[in-house]
Structures are given as structure tokens and as C-alpha cells.
Amino acid sequence: MSRAQQQQPPPPPRPEERSSPDELEDEKEEEVVQIRLGDRSFPVCKRKLLEQSAYFRALYRSGMREAAEPEVQQLRGGLSAAGLELVLDFINTSCLRRLERQEGGEPPLLDELVEAASYLQVTPLLRRLRSQVRLDNCLELRQLAQIYGLQELEEACLHFMGGHFHQVLRRPEARPHLLLPSALRLQLKERRMKGAAALVALGNFIGAPSAPGRPPLEDLPCAMLRYDEGARRWLVLPSDLPADLANVRGYGSAVLDNYLFIVGGYRITSQEISAAHCYNPCLNEWSQMASMNQKRSNFKLLAVGGKLYAIGGQSLSNVECYNPEHDWWNFVASLPSPLAEFSACECKGKIYVMGGYTTRDRNLNILQYCPTLDSWTNFELCDIHIRKQQMLSVEETIYIVGGCIHELGSNQKPGQNEDMLTVQSYNTATREWLYLKENTSKSGLNLTCTLHNDGIYILSRDLTLSTSLEHRVFLKYNIFSDSWESLRHFPTFGQNILVCSMYLPNII
The missing domain is CATH 2.120.10.80 (Kelch-type beta propeller)
Incomplete structure (x- = not known):
């Protein structure tokens, strides 16, 4: 069973998360569409759905049989319920609050999210992801951007990783399946050298x-x-x-x-x-x-082969090597x-x-x-x-x-x-x-x-x-x-x- 199929329905909202009376009245006036995937159904505001999903805009305008029942839309294919739920939550709320990694909890389902957002062509969400690149997700987001042809998201990931190059190298989350390929390392180094030297x-x-x-x-x-x-x-x-x-x-x-x-x-x-x-x-x-x-002074510090070497010092003959990938020194x-x-x-x-x-x-x-x-x-x-x-x-x-x-x-x-x-x-x-x-x-x-x-x-x-x-x-x-x-x-x-x-x- 896949990770997405194991997802449980979300818990009911806490009292402080429930809508105010005015918001509830507004929701009554909004037409709600049920999006069905397998045996699950997800309510979403139709107006927001059409505003943010190019897939559903095209569907409703096509006159196809799938649009004959506008109150219920059945999705078929390999989408995961967890990814769809995250995308529809964004459409309803215009925020990615459920994408944040909870302390001690499971990591956010980036692959399911990007897959569903790409399939439904939710451009505002894909655009928002460019501002959500962090150390704990930059490598995975870049891979997903390559898979789904999201060039702007890939560029945002490369820009972030170039700026945080040594931190990206030493991320424990990057091992073993997300180690930086040598070609990517070279690309990130070159990005750090953009512009004129000063x-x-x-x-x-x-x-x-x-x-x-x-x-x-x-x-x-x-x-x-x-x-x-x-x-x-x-x-x-x-x-x-x-x-x-x-x-x-x-x-x-x-x-x-x-x-x-x-x-x-x-x-x-x-x-x-x-x-x-x-x-x-x-x-x-x-x-x-x-x-x-x-401890040393009056010594030489040299960069060689992607590492630093601290040579000698006052009355010293020993030499230390610093590896930025691990952030440590060894003799x-x-x-x-x-x-x-x-x-x-x-x-x-x-x-x-x-x-x-x-x-x-x-x-x-x-x-x-x-x-x-x-x-x-x-x-x-x-x-x-x-x-x-x-x-x-x-x-x-x-x-x-x-x-x-x-x-x-x-x-x-x-x-x-x-x-x-x-x-x-x-x-x-x-x-x-x-x-x-x-x-x-x-x-x-x-x-x-x-x-x-x-x-x-x-x-x-x-x-x-x-x-x-x-x-x-x-x-x-x-x-x-x-x-x-x-x-x-x-x-x-x-x-x-x-x-x-x-x-x-x-x-x-």
C-alpha cells in the first residue's frame, strides 16, 4: 500500500479554526463542488476551483460528459488522496499551512502535492512553492520540478541551493538517496560565481x-x-x-x-x-x-580541492583539514x-x-x-x-x-x-x-x-x-x-x- 493510500481523513478543525458566522454565511452563498477520488469526496468552493485550476476551467467549458453534473466531479487516474487533499485545501484557503513539517511528525507529502497540483494545473500553488524552498525540501523540490517540467520552481531551488551551498552539502537528510550529483555540485558552484569579481x-x-x-x-x-x-x-x-x-x-x-x-x-x-x-x-x-x-595563530589557511588546510602556526607542525560537507576538522x-x-x-x-x-x-x-x-x-x-x-x-x-x-x-x-x-x-x-x-x-x-x-x-x-x-x-x-x-x-x-x-x- 502506498504512502498516499495510508493517509487517514483529516481530524475535525479545532474550535479556533472554525469559520466565523459571517464566513459561514458567505460559504452558504458560494456554490460547493464535491471532488471525488475513489471512495473519498472533498468539498471545494466552485468559484475558487475555477479561478485556480486550469484543469477544471477547461473541463467546465468543454461541454464534456464529465461536466454534466457540476455539483460532483469524479477524478480518475493515479492521483493520491493525500495530494489532492493538500491541493484542494490550498484552493479553499489560499495558504500552505498543512505543508509545514511538524516537529516530530512525518515530512510533508511534497511528491503527492506537486503531482496533484501539476495534474490539476493549479498555477498559484506551483508559483507559491517557489517561495517555500528551504534546506529540508530544496533537493526533493528540484527533483519534482524536473519530473513535472516546472522550470521556474527548479530555478528557485537552484538559486536557493547556490546561496546555501555548504549547508546543502552537509544536510543529513540528503543521504543516501538525495546526494548531490557531481554535475549538480559544479552547477551550484558556478552559480555562486555569477557576476563580476570584486x-x-x-x-x-x-x-x-x-x-x-x-x-x-x-x-x-x-x-x-x-x-x-x-x-x-x-x-x-x-x-x-x-x-x-x-x-x-x-x-x-x-x-x-x-x-x-x-x-x-x-x-x-x-x-x-x-x-x-x-x-x-x-x-x-x-x-x-x-x-x-x-588553537593556532600566524599560520597559513589554504583552499585546495574543495577543502581548507590549516598549516602550522606558532611552534606547531601539525596540519588540519576542514571538510565543508561535514563541517569538521581532522588532522x-x-x-x-x-x-x-x-x-x-x-x-x-x-x-x-x-x-x-x-x-x-x-x-x-x-x-x-x-x-x-x-x-x-x-x-x-x-x-x-x-x-x-x-x-x-x-x-x-x-x-x-x-x-x-x-x-x-x-x-x-x-x-x-x-x-x-x-x-x-x-x-x-x-x-x-x-x-x-x-x-x-x-x-x-x-x-x-x-x-x-x-x-x-x-x-x-x-x-x-x-x-x-x-x-x-x-x-x-x-x-x-x-x-x-x-x-x-x-x-x-x-x-x-x-x-x-x-x-x-x-x-x-
Whole structure:
């Protein structure tokens, strides 16, 4: 016996649900039609039935034998009584109150409902379903929309799932029969990248203009800005950042599936932390994720193969991997030894670590981590010592930005190049180093940068100001022409600034 055939007649309405005297009088004046399915009969207002069901409108106008008895309509076919009852309840009440999942009760009968609504062509109900998409029904609704050719409902489901991608991945209800196919995963990721990429800056800003209707930035513990490339100016990105991100330093940051993750770090007044926060630009909201197993600061957070890797930290060699599908962290293969002031990036699906210091000496090994093998190898020995660089990659080329370079065997002092902003490249296929054009801006230390469109955008601290606040010089290095472009000065003072590239929806 099917689920629909097992449905029992609905209980009589509670007193508070019964119609008022005026409503009862109106109902007497309305012509009521009995819709019969099998041995069950359902009363429905004929006027509402004709208004909302294209099936019955066509039936009554057809002059067919089925319309000869307008007071009773017999339905034949494979419709379930439960689905028909839900549809007629909507026609009578214009609401979907019985579609909500009751706590501890059975899930709503979406398949029976969509089948009956599609068969009877109740367009208002099918249109209403587009606003009823939620985490607990989005996958099933999309499947039903595909079965019955409901393109607008399918689009609403895809839009919702794209905006809540990681939450959809980790839904326990999605297993095992509603696991996301790989093609659908790719489609949802692509939807998250719709529109143009935008530069986003996060930090404790002072002196920048505030967005209309929002408090001044100096009244906010932390704020976000976005860069308008056409007007060449920074604008406030209205977003309510978590208060516990204020004054967190030494954190790791990475963009995965167009989510910005801020993980770990330390507060000036307390010890290291393991908390993880995530910004979703599709919804313009922050949420807290599972914390790392290890408290860590001054580490590297990288997105590789749909996961996050937290590498090392202050006196740490262990590495953790975050899986958004399960919202948990687990330890993977550790670094060969703890490193300080090292640099790292993802390149062609692998992680590369350069420079820094071991507990005894300078690290001259380029380390490579393979996620599929969960192992570290010494990729190559480096003839220069680098530290505090920012590393980015395009295809097989790694770009090393800023930091301190010490050429081994030379007479240069280790600090001689610290005030020069340089960009180098290292090709992981040919293992060739290129020393690219320098910039006279100071300093190469304590900068933040990101890949964006055709270049590396850099916020570099201007050391000539006698202030504890970080006034930034805004630069662009074009990776194709090996040239620098000085953009407008960053319009504000601030601390602990991060710049990244994300896809922002047009509504923001």
C-alpha cells in the first residue's frame, strides 16, 4: 500500500479554526463542488476551483460528459488522496499551512502535492512553492520540478541551493538517496560565481565614510569595504560582522567556493583561539563554523580541492583539514618540522611551503604536500632564503610578493631588502625562478594581497607615517606585462587589514 493510500481523513478543525458566522454565511452563498477520488469526496468552493485550476476551467467549458453534473466531479487516474487533499485545501484557503513539517511528525507529502497540483494545473500553488524552498525540501523540490517540467520552481531551488551551498552539502537528510550529483555540485558552484569579481577589504578601519543609514566605521569593531573599479574608490560593504572578530590578529584566511573563511588567530588580551567564521556574499551574512581542534595563530589557511588546510602556526607542525560537507576538522600529515615566518600557497592541486625558520636554522627546502597521498616531500632546495612573503599561483607559476629576501653567500645583510616591494615567480614545472620588476613603495613587509582579474592587488603599509595605525598604499602588479600601477591611496587608516577577491551579487 502506498504512502498516499495510508493517509487517514483529516481530524475535525479545532474550535479556533472554525469559520466565523459571517464566513459561514458567505460559504452558504458560494456554490460547493464535491471532488471525488475513489471512495473519498472533498468539498471545494466552485468559484475558487475555477479561478485556480486550469484543469477544471477547461473541463467546465468543454461541454464534456464529465461536466454534466457540476455539483460532483469524479477524478480518475493515479492521483493520491493525500495530494489532492493538500491541493484542494490550498484552493479553499489560499495558504500552505498543512505543508509545514511538524516537529516530530512525518515530512510533508511534497511528491503527492506537486503531482496533484501539476495534474490539476493549479498555477498559484506551483508559483507559491517557489517561495517555500528551504534546506529540508530544496533537493526533493528540484527533483519534482524536473519530473513535472516546472522550470521556474527548479530555478528557485537552484538559486536557493547556490546561496546555501555548504549547508546543502552537509544536510543529513540528503543521504543516501538525495546526494548531490557531481554535475549538480559544479552547477551550484558556478552559480555562486555569477557576476563580476570584486575586491573586498576587511579590518578595523578609522576615518572612512560610512554607508547610508549605518554607524560611522570608527563605531564598528570591524568592517568591510569593496572596491569600485570603475570609479576607483572604496565603498562600505553593509555587513554585520561578528563582534568576536574584533581585534583578532594572526588569523588564517581563505576563499573557498566563494565563501570567505576567517579562522584562528589571537586576541591581544587573551591566548590563541581556534574559532572559525565564514562570510557568505550570496546572502551577505556571517556564520560560525566548527572550530579547529588546535588553537593556532600566524599560520597559513589554504583552499585546495574543495577543502581548507590549516598549516602550522606558532611552534606547531601539525596540519588540519576542514571538510565543508561535514563541517569538521581532522588532522592530516604534519609538516616535517615546525616553521615560523614561512609562506605557502596552493598550485595545481598541491600545497607548496617556502622559507621561514625551523627551530634550529633557516628553511631552504621547498616543501610540497599532496592531498590525495596525504604526504609531504622535499620538492627542491632553494638558493635564497625568504620569509614573510605572500604567495599566490596562476596555473603552474607561483608568485612570491614582498617579504624579506636573503641571497645566500652574498655580503648583503638579511635586512637589506626588507624595505623593497618585490615580486618573484617560480615555475613548479620548469623549477625556474624569475626576478620581476621592483616597486619603490615601502614596505614589502606586512602587506596583504590577492589575485584579481589580470593582476595582483596589494595593500602595502606606508612606513613614513609616525602612527601605530596602518595607512596603506594601494598597488596593482600586472602579471602579464610585468608592470606596476599605483592606484588611489587607501582612503582610511586601520589595523589588521585583509584584502581578497570575491563574487558579490548585484544586490549588494
